[in-house]
Amino acid sequence: MLQLAVILPTFNERKNIALMVERLDAALAGLRWEAIFVDDNSPDGTADEARRIARDDPRIRVIERIGRRGLASAAIEGMCASAAPVVAVMDADGQHDETLLPQMYAAVTSGEYDVAYASRFAEGASTEAWGRPDRVKASGFANAIARRVTGVDLTDPMSGFFMLRAETLRADAHRLSGVGFKILLDILATVDRPLRVKEFPLNFAARMEGESKLDRTVVFEFLVGLYDKWLGRIIPTRFALFGTVGALGAIVHLTVLSAVLHLFGAQFQVSHYPKEAAFIVGQTLASLTAMTFNFVLNNELTYSDKRLRGFGPYLRGWLKFAATCAFGMLANIGVSTALIRIGVHTYPAAIAGIILASVWNFALSSKFVWGKYG
Ligand code: GDD
Ligand code: MN
Numbered sequence: 001m002l003q004l005a006v007i008l009p010t011f012n013e014r015k016n017i018a019l020m021v022e023r024l025d026a027a028l029a030g031l032r033w034e035a036i037f038v039d040d041n042s043p044d045g046t047a048d049e050a051r052r053i054a055r056d057d058p059r060i061r062v063i064e065r066i067g068r069r070g071l072a073s074a075a076i077e078g079m080c081a082s083a084a085p086v087v088a089v090m091d092a093d094g095q096h097d098e099t100l101l102p103q104m105y106a107a108v109t110s111g112e113y114d115v116a117y118a119s120r121f122a123e124g125a126s127t128e129a130w131g132r133p134d135r136v137k138a139s140g141f142a143n144a145i146a147r148r149v150t151g152v153d154l155t156d157p158m159s160g161f162f163m164l165r166a167e168t169l170r171a172d173a174h175r176l177s178g179v180g181f182k183i184l185l186d187i188l189a190t191v192d193r194p195l196r197v198k199e200f201p202l203n204f205a206a207r208m209e210g211e212s213k214l215d216r217t218v219v220f221e222f223l224v225g226l227y228d229k230w231l232g233r234i235i236p237t238r239f240a241l242f243g244t245v246g247a248l249g250a251i252v253h254l255t256v257l258s259a260v261l262h263l264f265g266a267q268f269q270v271s272h273y274p275k276e277a278a279f280i281v282g283q284t285l286a287s288l289t290a291m292t293f294n295f296v297l298n299n300e301l302t303y304s305d306k307r308l309r310g311f312g313p314y315l316r317g318w319l320k321f322a323a324t325c326a327f328g329m330l331a332n333i334g335v336s337t338a339l340i341r342i343g344v345h346t347y348p349a350a351i352a353g354i355i356l357a358s359v360w361n362f363a364l365s366s367k368f369v370w371g372k373y374g
Contacts, residue, residue: 004033004105007078008092009071012044015209016093021053027098036082038063038074073178079169088163094208096161100200104163113198117162117184121155124201131206149226150189157185180221241302242362245294253290257282295321303370317369324364332357
């Protein structure tokens, strides 16, 4: 009977596949196991390489995802695709010591533990061979804030090497976020009942071949995910991002406006309405710059999952965003002016107008620029 499935998410790991299979074969002798490579259509042909091996070895399976990216979601799909009662996730690059797998299996099947995982920071673990002191520091920091925000108290909640019973995962799989790299943390923070966790000290090795895929986007998604768990229910994450981008846009606006007034203020002195002319030019230029800045940043960050690409969609998106913001601005001016007329002070009135315009811009652009009517 099939006992264990090892899930190996891959992106551009072609040169590591054969070696990984060899290492698993040696480590798991005596167990009935399968290995599932979950590849996101890697340009280097990782999936082809895995299929080549799978043709001769029925223990090897391949899931190839098209148009998708992400370590955590790949791990979840791999775990859900196996009939094995116990599932493990590990890097496909040799960094995780596969000889720990039998001990992890024993811990999870003993009934004493729900989860077994390998920690880079437990006593007896080491990260020296990794050769990345910068990443050791960054992981320590990420672990510390993850512990604070989620209450998960492990030495390495960011670890990507763990094992658990498939039923434990299946019960809550639909509630996992599936974003970024933080799959173990996600499981521990999502499952309501406390899970009994067995920790194994890991000697985290250097990669066999290729490069790490943990980049700035992954770090950004991690921070967004923490925010979501922390304050997401009070101020929705997307709106918080949109608002932050908007605040940065306001700074851009004021910078451009003051630059125009400084640089060209004197030239406009010759016209009939010197001050107004410079202001109108400055304000128009500043609005367009800030609006474009907001569009670009929202497209990259706030809606990174629905990012508009290619000249046509990008231009259409920009025009729709401009139209949305134009209406938002009218509403802003209308409401703040009305408030001032009924005796509200200038700044509270201005802030009320800004909040109203932000909500309007957010509601409309989320549907018509990046949403289902986009
Ligand atoms: N399918 C898929 N899609 N696989 C991916 C993706 C993706 O978008 N991104 C990365 N992977 C695969 C890699 O090919 C590798 O097998 C594994 O996921 C881990 O990625 P690495 O690029 O090797 O990450 P790392 O070694 O720098 O990061 C280490 O620390 C992280 C936490 O700090 C690993 O141990 C991670 O597992 C861990 O989460
Ligand atoms: Mn790795």
